[in-house]
Amino acid sequence: MAGLLVETGRAALIGSLSLLLAACAAPALRGTGDLGVVIERASGSVQVVDNTHQTSLGRVEGLGDLSHASVVFSRDARYAYVFGRDGAISKVDLLRLILVRRVAQASNSIGGAISSDGKVIAAQNYQPGGVRLFDADSLALLADVPAAPGVNGKPSRVVGLADLPGKRFAYALFDADEIDVMDASDPAHPVVERHPGAGKSPYDGLASMDGRYFLAGLYGEDGLSLLDTWRPDLGVRRVLAGYGRGEQAMPVYKMPHLRGWSLAGDYAFLPAVGHHQVLMADNRSWAQVATVPVLGQPVFVMAEPSGRRVWVNFAFPDNDKVQVIDVPTRAVIATLHPGKAILHMEFTPRGDAVWLSSRDDDKLVVIDTASLKTVRELPARSPSGVFFSWRAGRMGM
Amino acid sequence: MAGLLVETGRAALIGSLSLLLAACAAPALRGTGDLGVVIERASGSVQVVDNTHQTSLGRVEGLGDLSHASVVFSRDARYAYVFGRDGAISKVDLLRLILVRRVAQASNSIGGAISSDGKVIAAQNYQPGGVRLFDADSLALLADVPAAPGVNGKPSRVVGLADLPGKRFAYALFDADEIDVMDASDPAHPVVERHPGAGKSPYDGLASMDGRYFLAGLYGEDGLSLLDTWRPDLGVRRVLAGYGRGEQAMPVYKMPHLRGWSLAGDYAFLPAVGHHQVLMADNRSWAQVATVPVLGQPVFVMAEPSGRRVWVNFAFPDNDKVQVIDVPTRAVIATLHPGKAILHMEFTPRGDAVWLSSRDDDKLVVIDTASLKTVRELPARSPSGVFFSWRAGRMGM
Numbered sequence: 021m022a023g024l025l026v027e028t029g030r031a032a033l034i035g036s037l038s039l040l041l042a043a044c045a046a047p048a049l050r051g052t053g054d055l056g057v058v059i060e061r062a063s064g065s066v067q068v069v070d071n072t073h074q075t076s077l078g079r080v081e082g083l084g085d086l087s088h089a090s091v092v093f094s095r096d097a098r099y100a101y102v103f104g105r106d107g108a109i110s111k112v113d114l115l116r117l118i119l120v121r122r123v124a125q126a127s128n129s130i131g132g133a134i135s136s137d138g139k140v141i142a143a144q145n146y147q148p149g150g151v152r153l154f155d156a157d158s159l160a161l162l163a164d165v166p167a168a169p170g171v172n173g174k175p176s177r178v179v180g181l182a183d184l185p186g187k188r189f190a191y192a193l194f195d196a197d198e199i200d201v202m203d204a205s206d207p208a209h210p211v212v213e214r215h216p217g218a219g220k221s222p223y224d225g226l227a228s229m230d231g232r233y234f235l236a237g238l239y240g241e242d243g244l245s246l247l248d249t250w251r252p253d254l255g256v257r258r259v260l261a262g263y264g265r266g267e268q269a270m271p272v273y274k275m276p277h278l279r280g281w282s283l284a285g286d287y288a289f290l291p292a293v294g295h296h297q298v299l300m301a302d303n304r305s306w307a308q309v310a311t312v313p314v315l316g317q318p319v320f321v322m323a324e325p326s327g328r329r330v331w332v333n334f335a336f337p338d339n340d341k342v343q344v345i346d347v348p349t350r351a352v353i354a355t356l357h358p359g360k361a362i363l364h365m366e367f368t369p370r371g372d373a374v375w376l377s378s379r380d381d382d383k384l385v386v387i388d389t390a391s392l393k394t395v396r397e398l399p400a401r402s403p404s405g406v407f408f409s410w411r412a413g414r415m416g417m
Numbered sequence: 418m419a420g421l422l423v424e425t426g427r428a429a430l431i432g433s434l435s436l437l438l439a440a441c442a443a444p445a446l447r448g449t450g451d452l453g454v455v456i457e458r459a460s461g462s463v464q465v466v467d468n469t470h471q472t473s474l475g476r477v478e479g480l481g482d483l484s485h486a487s488v489v490f491s492r493d494a495r496y497a498y499v500f501g502r503d504g505a506i507s508k509v510d511l512l513r514l515i516l517v518r519r520v521a522q523a524s525n526s527i528g529g530a531i532s533s534d535g536k537v538i539a540a541q542n543y544q545p546g547g548v549r550l551f552d553a554d555s556l557a558l559l560a561d562v563p564a565a566p567g568v569n570g571k572p573s574r575v576v577g578l579a580d581l582p583g584k585r586f587a588y589a590l591f592d593a594d595e596i597d598v599m600d601a602s603d604p605a606h607p608v609v610e611r612h613p614g615a616g617k618s619p620y621d622g623l624a625s626m627d628g629r630y631f632l633a634g635l636y637g638e639d640g641l642s643l644l645d646t647w648r649p650d651l652g653v654r655r656v657l658a659g660y661g662r663g664e665q666a667m668p669v670y671k672m673p674h675l676r677g678w679s680l681a682g683d684y685a686f687l688p689a690v691g692h693h694q695v696l697m698a699d700n701r702s703w704a705q706v707a708t709v710p711v712l713g714q715p716v717f718v719m720a721e722p723s724g725r726r727v728w729v730n731f732a733f734p735d736n737d738k739v740q741v742i743d744v745p746t747r748a749v750i751a752t753l754h755p756g757k758a759i760l761h762m763e764f765t766p767r768g769d770a771v772w773l774s775s776r777d778d779d780k781l782v783v784i785d786t787a788s789l790k791t792v793r794e795l796p797a798r799s800p801s802g803v804f805f806s807w808r809a810g811r812m813g814m
Contacts, residue, residue: 049512051495052448053809072492072535095469098448115446136767138469185723185768186787230682230724250745285627304683326582327627348647369810370533371582390583410810412450413766
């Protein structure tokens with residue numbers, strides 16, 4: 021009997037031990053400032069990477085349809101919020117490498133943003149149109165903000181959603197030709213400032229790095245719509261009048277995202293739509309200052325954090341190449357062949373390396389920006405977007 | 418005997434349990450994107466804070482003389498490197514709240530920086546003059562780079578050290594009137610590009626947010642020295658000719674640090690030396706565009722990350738006040754009295770709050786930037802500098 025008690029006590033101790041092991045063994049303590057998330061579109065998974073040691077930390081699965089997925093990070097850079105094409109938001113713990121929560125919040129969605137205080141997640145939806153706000157911790161719904169209707173009477177599809185300072189979000193209404201700014205200081209009762217007549221069919225948008233300006237690309241006409249959020253009374257004005265598909269509609273293999281633009285130094289760098297060119301515009305006057313010929317139709321035009329060089333990837337059939345432009349001389353200084361179907365590029369925070377996703381070679385390619393040499397390749401399943409956790413502290417992401 | 422064995426086994430189990438508890442109990446898993454370090458100058462300690470929950474996580478002691486201390490963060494935002502006035506570098510683990518390493522590397526020092534790849538720590542020294550490079554992991558000495566000598570024949574004191582992209586550092590030589598740019602790609606054999614004749618007695622320096630420009634303040638003459646690191650062939654030029662102590666030396670209670678400047682949006686905001694004014698300059702032409710009257714001699718002039726407002730603290734006897742300037746109207750919109758001897762200010766990454774150190778009230782004050790209300794006060798021992806971990810991903814810190 022005494023022996024049995026001892027054994028029971030021992031079993032209890034072993035049980036406690038196992039629990040403790042389970043609780044504390046798995047993830048080692050580590051900082052989260054150098055983490056990254058890679059979208060693996062075909063398999064509905066993300067890979068978590070360490071951009072200091074250039075290693076993979078693991079894979080998290082079960083995220084649904086990740087074609088056209090995007091990612092924002094929690095304020096502490098521990099969690100990634102992945103917005104899927106199927107309208108789901110998945111919250112991934114980058115330390116434990118688990119899917120913490122997943123909310124199917126719409127049936128068709130195109131990304132989201134996180135508020136400047138890190139407390140609110142905003143999702144921009146196609147079906148049903150509008151914006152929904154969620155608690156960043158629990159993913160509980162806080163508000164459902166319908167968008168103005170399009171000609172079909174249904175709430176407009178929402179595009180270009182970006183966080184602005186002061187717990188605000190800016191976005192454009194594709195079907196209603198409108199730019200809206202939402203103040204989500206009280207996220208259960210958001211207040212929307214509307215700018216109708218903002219140009220025909222805005223298809224994407226981006227905010228400047230300080231969150232002052234919001235730009236929308238237009239599908240239905242040339243030029244871009246610009247809102248100065250410091251002067252909402254001035255309304256939306258048109259800039260870069262020549263920008264767009266042009267009067268004679270050209271074959272455009274892939275409509276470039278505005279998030280593929282760069283606002284760096286004194287310039288905006290942008291892919292010319294349908295042309296084999298990168299445009300450089302003055303980011304004060306929005307006058308075009310240079311046109312740099314490149315080898316194909318540019319998709320992402322990404323400036324190094326220094327603004328000194330700009331990296332460009334291309335639409336099919338040139339999507340196996342990347343070109344590097346030297347900003348002072350405005351000339352291509354290198355053409356790289358990193359892999360098949362280069363879909364995205366992400367720089368380390370201070371630009372010592374760039375990570376490329378090569379979808380059709382199922383790999384990630386890490387290039388040292390000083391030597392332009394590939395320093396590491398990592399296997400990945402049909403990778404598309406690469407997102408690093410330095411985004412947690414930036415605006416307009 | 419069997420009972421004894423059982424007891425021994427049990428004791429061993431309990432021992433293992435205790436070890437495990439010790440190993441895994443202390444620090445919980447957490448992200449490091451929202452951490453901060455507060456210098457407690459009188460007690461040689463730092464307080465580690467969480468800027469999301471506005472709480473103190475603990476104190477780390479034994480850091481020596483922390484008057485005029487500064488902090489940089491490791492690339493993963495887990496470690497803080499604290500540069501003391503006594504020439505020591507202390508590496509603090511923000512998760513375990515312990516002093517990991519401490520190196521007394523000079524007898525008199527004034528700060529440091531971390532290379533763009535996070536691998537090299539650079540310390541700028543007064544005694545002996547020059548720059549020393551250390552391995553960011555081990556703090557082992559990598560290189561000792563002497564500075565050009567001053568008139569006394571000794572290596573110059575080094576000021577204004579800032580990281581530039583491409584594993585470079587820029588700094589100024591107070592005793593040798595020189596600006597240097599060091600390439601530390603091979604940190605055991607750094608290469609120095611020298612710009613002599615850079616103005617009389619540069620006393621501080623700063624780099625633009627993209628690491629392109631380096632500016633040095635001059636103690637011995639009016640104006641500032643500007644180096645465009647994209648065009649080193651053009652050498653150093655003088656800008657803001659009227660800036661400085663003026664021809665008639667005025668009483669200056671505290672020579673403002675250039676790190677108290679802000680380069681935000683299209684403007685540089687800077688404290689007028691000896692005047693009750695904040696100057697606004699165009700950051701392309703360096704022409705002064707406005708003078709904003711304030712209530713005392715400004716020390717730190719810090720723009721919110723949005724660039725929309727600028728916060729100003731003051732030299733004695735006005736160091737119990739803080740003023741807030743609205744940038745579009747160029748007018749003071751608020752005067753706050755947060756506490757005695759406000760020495761420093763630090764914004765959360767996207768500017769929803771600002772933390773102030775009140776040295777003589779032994780407290781930290783957290784102010785909501787939307788309402789300008791104090792939302793939290795935390796006790797601290799004679800706090801001075803406040804540094805948040807978002808700096809890990811930025812240049813020129």
